[in-house]
Amino acid sequence: MRPVPPPLIDRHTHLEGALDPVWVRRAAAQRGLVPPAGLEALWAGEALPFEGFIAPFLFGAGLLDGAEAVREAVLAVARRTQSAEGSGFDLWVCPHFLVIHKAQISLTDLWRGLEEGLAEAQSWGLASCVVVEAVNHFGPKHGTAVLDLVLPECPSFVTGFSTGGLEGSPFREWAPIFDRARLAGLRLAAHAGENGPGSHVREAVLEGGVSRIVHGIRADAATLELLAERGIPVDICPTSNRALAADVVPHPLPRMLAAGVRCALGTDDPGVIPCDLATEAEAARAMGLSPAQLDLLRRHGAEDAWCLAGSSKGR
Numbered sequence: 001m002r003p004v005p006p007p008l009i010d011r012h013t014h015l016e017g018a019l020d021p022v023w024v025r026r027a028a029a030q031r032g033l034v035p036p037a038g039l040e041a042l043w044a045g046e047a048l049p050f051e052g053f054i055a056p057f058l059f060g061a062g063l064l065d066g067a068e069a070v071r072e073a074v075l076a077v078a079r080r081t082q083s084a085e086g087s088g089f090d091l092w093v094c095p096h097f098l099v100i101h102k103a104q105i106s107l108t109d110l111w112r113g114l115e116e117g118l119a120e121a122q123s124w125g126l127a128s129c130v131v132v133e134a135v136n137h138f139g140p141k142h143g144t145a146v147l148d149l150v151l152p153e154c155p156s157f158v159t160g161f162s163t164g165g166l167e168g169s170p171f172r173e174w175a176p177i178f179d180r181a182r183l184a185g186l187r188l189a190a191h192a193g194e195n196g197p198g199s200h201v202r203e204a205v206l207e208g209g210v211s212r213i214v215h216g217i218r219a220d221a222a223t224l225e226l227l228a229e230r231g232i233p234v235d236i237c238p239t240s241n242r243a244l245a246a247d248v249v250p251h252p253l254p255r256m257l258a259a260g261v262r263c264a265l266g267t268d269d270p271g272v273i274p275c276d277l278a279t280e281a282e283a284a285r286a287m288g289l290s291p292a293q294l295d296l297l298r299r300h301g302a303e304d305a306w307c308l309a310g311s312s313k314g315r
């Protein structure tokens with residue numbers, strides 16, 4: 001008899017990129033807005049350079065202007081996860097960007113929308129946690145401001161801290177911020193080796209001190225060896241990579257797994273670049289992975305998921 005498979009987890013998905021296109025069109029019309037051409041292009045499956053992704057991404061993020069919209073975005077993640085027979089998700093959220101930089105929602109309403117959405121997802125049997133994200137290209141001062149904003153009254157569903165955005169400032173400059181987040185009990189991750197060079201992956205681990213990498217697809221063989229040696233999980237999002245890192249071909253996932261890297265699948269921004277866990281598994285299969293390797297992706301997905309591990313606070 002085949003053993004019961006481990007829970008299927010969406011290991012990397014963003015609140016700001018989660019809203020369903022139908023909801024986005026309706027909410028935009030209510031606000032007298034029209035989705036930008038770039039967003040329509042992404043919805044239609046076109047590839048764009050990373051810079052071209054930012055405006056479409058920000059359009060959806062701009063609609064998160066109250067607790068109800070945030071709850072709706074969480075439920076979009078939950079529905080997508082459930083329809084692909086998933087059991088949970090690690091959700092990246094940019095509080096400082098929404099609350100201070102764009103000043104479009106209060107922190108109280110952001111936390112309330114998240115809390116309500118996550119509670120509803122939990123009532124459907126889905127595990128979840130939130131990873132607070134700072135925007136790398138805003139620089140380390142922004143990282144400090146993110147922690148100043150979220151740490152004083154950090155909800156228990158926040159279990160991690162991560163950088164995202166353009167890989168614009170060196171990870172060694174982020175080391176004090178990562179240290180502070182770690183001391184506050186948060187787990188550490190970084191988007192690295194996606195829109196920046198593969199050397200960023202090594203820097204994020206050795207100089208930033210992170211214990212998880214998002215994407216990492218430009219890492220060289222020596223860096224893959226480092227990731228494998230240290231058992232550092234890497235979240236891989238094939239559809240997002242195909243759209244935003246179209247020059248990285250063939251996709252390195254088979255090579256990463258062969259090197260012993262603990263890769264798992266995530267959806268990244270499925271409201272902007274349509275996909276779900278089923279399309280990502282299919283994309284991985286189409287790369288030539290064996291059934292055993294596909295099983296391994298799922299097992300890593302569960303074993304290294306922060307939504308299943310809970311908080312490291314107090315440890």
Ligand SMILES: [Zn+2]
Pocket residue numbers: 012014092164191214268
């Ligand atoms: Zn991401």
